[in-house]
Amino acid sequence: MRILVIGASGTIGRPLCEELGKRHEVIAAGRRGPDAVVDIRSAESIRALYEAVGPVDACICVAESGALDRFETLTEDELLENMRGKFFGQINLVLIGQSFLKDRGSFTLTSGIFADEAWPGVTGGAVISGGLHSFVLSAAIELKRGLRINAVSPTIVADSVEAYAHLFPGMEPVEMDRLIGTYVNCVEGSETGRIHRLYRPAGSADTGFPLG
Amino acid sequence: MRILVIGASGTIGRPLCEELGKRHEVIAAGRRGPDAVVDIRSAESIRALYEAVGPVDACICVAESGALDRFETLTEDELLENMRGKFFGQINLVLIGQSFLKDRGSFTLTSGIFADEAWPGVTGGAVISGGLHSFVLSAAIELKRGLRINAVSPTIVADSVEAYAHLFPGMEPVEMDRLIGTYVNCVEGSETGRIHRLYRPAGSADTGFPLG
Numbered sequence: 001m002r003i004l005v006i007g008a009s010g011t012i013g014r015p016l017c018e019e020l021g022k023r024h025e026v027i028a029a030g031r032r033g034p035d036a037v038v039d040i041r042s043a044e045s046i047r048a049l050y051e052a053v054g055p056v057d058a059c060i061c062v063a064e065s066g067a068l069d070r071f072e073t074l075t076e077d078e079l080l081e082n083m084r085g086k087f088f089g090q091i092n093l094v095l096i097g098q099s100f101l102k103d104r105g106s107f108t109l110t111s112g113i114f115a116d117e118a119w120p121g122v123t124g125g126a127v128i129s130g131g132l133h134s135f136v137l138s139a140a141i142e143l144k145r146g147l148r149i150n151a152v153s154p155t156i157v158a159d160s161v162e163a164y165a166h167l168f169p170g171m172e173p174v175e176m177d178r179l180i181g182t183y184v185n186c187v188e189g190s191e192t193g194r195i196h197r198l199y200r201p202a203g204s205a206d207t208g209f210p211l212g
Numbered sequence: 213m214r215i216l217v218i219g220a221s222g223t224i225g226r227p228l229c230e231e232l233g234k235r236h237e238v239i240a241a242g243r244r245g246p247d248a249v250v251d252i253r254s255a256e257s258i259r260a261l262y263e264a265v266g267p268v269d270a271c272i273c274v275a276e277s278g279a280l281d282r283f284e285t286l287t288e289d290e291l292l293e294n295m296r297g298k299f300f301g302q303i304n305l306v307l308i309g310q311s312f313l314k315d316r317g318s319f320t321l322t323s324g325i326f327a328d329e330a331w332p333g334v335t336g337g338a339v340i341s342g343g344l345h346s347f348v349l350s351a352a353i354e355l356k357r358g359l360r361i362n363a364v365s366p367t368i369v370a371d372s373v374e375a376y377a378h379l380f381p382g383m384e385p386v387e388m389d390r391l392i393g394t395y396v397n398c399v400e401g402s403e404t405g406r407i408h409r410l411y412r413p414a415g416s417a418d419t420g421f422p423l424g
Contacts, residue, residue: 043288071354074307076255076300080292088288091339095286115342118349118405126346127303134327134342138335142283193330 002056002102003187004029004049006038006093007063011159012110012179016062019180020187027053030063040064040089043096050100058187059097060108061090066125068167074123082124086110087131094139094149104146108186109136111153113199119168129153133195140193148192152182155199174198214268215399216241216261218250218305219275223371224322224391228274231392232399239265242275252276252301255308262312270399271309272320273302278337280379286335294336298322299343306351306361316358320398321348323365325411331380341365345407352405360404364394367411386410 001024007013008028020026029036029049038049040063064085069078090109097107114122115129136151143149156164158173165171182196213236219225220240232238241248241261250261252275276297281290302321309319326334327341348363355361368376370385377383394408 071307071351072310072356076304076307079303080300088292091291092288095283095288098284114350115346116349118353120353123347123350123354126350127343130327130346131339131343134338135335137328137330138326138338139283141330141332142335144284 001025001058001187002027002054003058003060004036004053004056006030006040006049006059006061007110008034010062011157012062012154012176012183015176015180016060016183019184027056029053040093041084043092046089046092046096050097055100055102056105057102058106058108059093059101060183060187061093062110062183064089066112066114066122066128068121069124070121071123079124079127083128083131087128090132091135094135094143098143098147101147104148106148106150106187106192107139108183109149109151111136111151111195113153113155113171113197115153116197117199119171121167136195137193143192148190150186150191150194150196152179152186153195153197153199154179172199213237213270213399214239215270215272216248216265216268218242218252218261218271218273219322220246222274223369224274224366224388224395227388228272228392228395231396239268241265252305253296255304258301258304258308262309267312267314268317269314270318270320271305271313272395272399273305274322274395276301278324278326278334278340280333281336282333283335291336291339295340295343299340302344303347306347306355310355310359313357313359316360318360318362318399318404319351320395321361321363323363323407325365325367325383325409327365328409329411331383333379348407349405355404360402362398362403362406362408364391364398365407365409365411366391384411 003024004027006029009030027035039045067082111129111132114125139149156173215236216239218241221242239247251257323341323344326337351361368383368385
């Protein structure tokens, strides 16, 4: 397969490209390339990317993350700015990409634990990921030509625990190998409309999410 | 209690105000009043509303609904426009209102079934409601002074079946009485961070939502 990976130089992107590269042609994209340059906050940049790389079998996005926020002073404009990359950017990869991907191609987006689990200072991350989950369910029934779409919703990655664990004490990490395997499953498998939640159920009566 | 109801003249708003009015002082607000005028698409209008009505014990929003969309031609700008009222408007009611509500006051927002269940032509409705659910979880742990927040996520209302059932054939309606009772529960009860899903579980492995 020809696989476009956006955010290829990031914490998840690097090992993901390495694993996919064993069996597939990987186009490593991001703000600084290396194979193709894109800023997913811009619809024009996304369209130019798809036109430049030509037909692909899969588009995986592991770029961008939500910024921290302060709820007491949070404004609509700050929230919207936070949503530009990870929310609207990933949605644009699908809305624009739906006419560029090969038949039966797949999109794999990245959301996160804050969709389902509340932590202080991440209201933006929550609405980004919660909105993306519902988008994936919706897009899965809307996409034509056998196109598929799934999301990977990680908790903190074991490789990042040292850098971020002080912000989210007690958050159980996911091993990088398992995370990478989940992206591979989305691309090489056949499912669509699946949210891969890589964390334990919250346990409240409202959220009975199974693990994985 | 003094209860501010936004969208007071709508399908849900009218019977809700009637029920609440039996025990409480209701301030019926909306684009055409009657007690107070507000356009929740505007942050300035929301701030002016809170300043005009003075301290309230509860703010309930049953205003606005998502527009239909066509996935194949949907753009970021259309999606954002669709999100202005029901998503950013309701979030602004909380972000701005958090300094206006009385201690231990409550916000009750309205989301909808498309957060969890995919139907054609409602990608906007999906991301609006999915994002709102995660916002409510997050806001519940962020709000100070004992302020509470919950969401009511209705399916199609029995009273609207005649008008909308052709768009969503087979969608099981919720009775208006049960819906109104759920809003009353949010205001008069003590829970926070609860998403009241008024529809059956989707049954997929990914969404084990209990009824109610």
